Amino acid sequence: MLTDLSRQSLAGLRLLLVMTVLTGVLYPAAVWAAGQGFGDRADGSPVRVDGQVVGSRLLGQQFEGQEWFMSRPSVNDYDTLASAPSNLGPLSPDLVASIEQRRSEVAAREGVDESEVPADAVTASGSGLDPQVSVAYANLQAPRVARANGLPLGDVEDLIADATTGRGFGFLGEPAVNVLELNVALAAAARGGD
Numbered sequence: 242m243l244t245d246l247s248r249q250s251l252a253g254l255r256l257l258l259v260m261t262v263l264t265g266v267l268y269p270a271a272v273w274a275a276g277q278g279f280g281d282r283a284d285g286s287p288v289r290v291d292g293q294v295v296g297s298r299l300l301g302q303q304f305e306g307q308e309w310f311m312s313r314p315s316v317n318d319y320d321t322l323a324s325a326p327s328n329l330g331p332l333s334p335d336l337v338a339s340i341e342q343r344r345s346e347v348a349a350r351e352g353v354d355e356s357e358v359p360a361d362a363v364t365a366s367g368s369g370l371d372p373q374v375s376v377a378y379a380n381l382q383a384p385r386v387a388r389a390n391g392l393p394l395g396d397v398e399d400l401i402a403d404a405t406t407g408r409g410f411g412f413l414g415e416p417a418v419n420v421l422e423l424n425v426a427l428a429a430a431a432r433g434g435d
Contacts, residue, residue, distance in 0.1 A: 286298045286299045288421055288422060288425060290425055290428070295421070295425065296421045297372075297421075298372060298419055298421060298422060299372055300319070300321060300370050300372055301313060301315060301319055301366075301369075301370045301371050301372045301373075301420065301421075302319050302372075302420075302421060303315070303318070303319050304420070304424060306389075307350075307385060307386075307388075307389040308386060308389040308390050308427075308431070309386065309424050309427070310374070310379060310382050310386055310418075310420050310423050310424055310427065311362075311374075311382060311420070312371075312372070312374065312420045313361050313362070313364070313365060313366055313371050313373075313374055313378075314343055314362075314363065314364065314365045315365055315366075315369040315370065316365045316369050317369045317370075319369070319370060320369075321370060323369075324368045324369055324370050325367075325368070325369065326365065326366075326367045326368070326369065327365065340363045340364060343362070343363040344358050344362075344363045347362045347363065347381075350385065351381050351382060351384075351385055352384075352385070353381065357381065358381070359375050359377040359378045359381065360375075361374055361375045361378050362374070362378045362381070372419050372420060372421060373406070373417035373418055373419050373420065374417065374418055374420055375415060375416075375417060375418070376401070376405055376415075376416050376417070376418055378418075379401045379404075379405075379418040379420075379423065380398070380401060383397045383398055383401060386427065390427065390430075390431040391431070392430060392431060396430060397427070397430075400423060400426050400427055400430060401418055401423065403426065404418050404419055404422050404423040404426060405417070405418050406418075406419065
């Protein structure tokens, strides 16, 4: 009886060791290796400038200063660990007040009437981390950004056009502009195209 228990315990221990190696070492290593075949996408799609990572093309971030294109608002200050919506309903007085405040701030910053401010300039996305803005919001910011960088407006509009992505699969969503990639191109153009 004791030998049966010892034999079963030893078999269980061997199975535990084999499964630990398979599922805890070999499987994760295989998944990691397969992921490396997808290049930067497996590492979070980093955007590099002069070899340094300046952000991810998949995550929105805040830009400060008149010389930059601004991202969508974020209810969590672009914190990837707190990615979530505000959970305020469309009739919430707090949500309506924050939208009105943002609309007023964007209109003042861009020198336009409040009615010209696009919705994505005043509303946060569900994750609070969307890296894109609408083409309309990017174009609204173009005159300010061109002035602040000493660039012709046409050049800045060309940068927007170059950074604009089409609809997913040709029919899903709307064309959008990745703000980080646009600002990287803008910085290069402001430096003289290096």
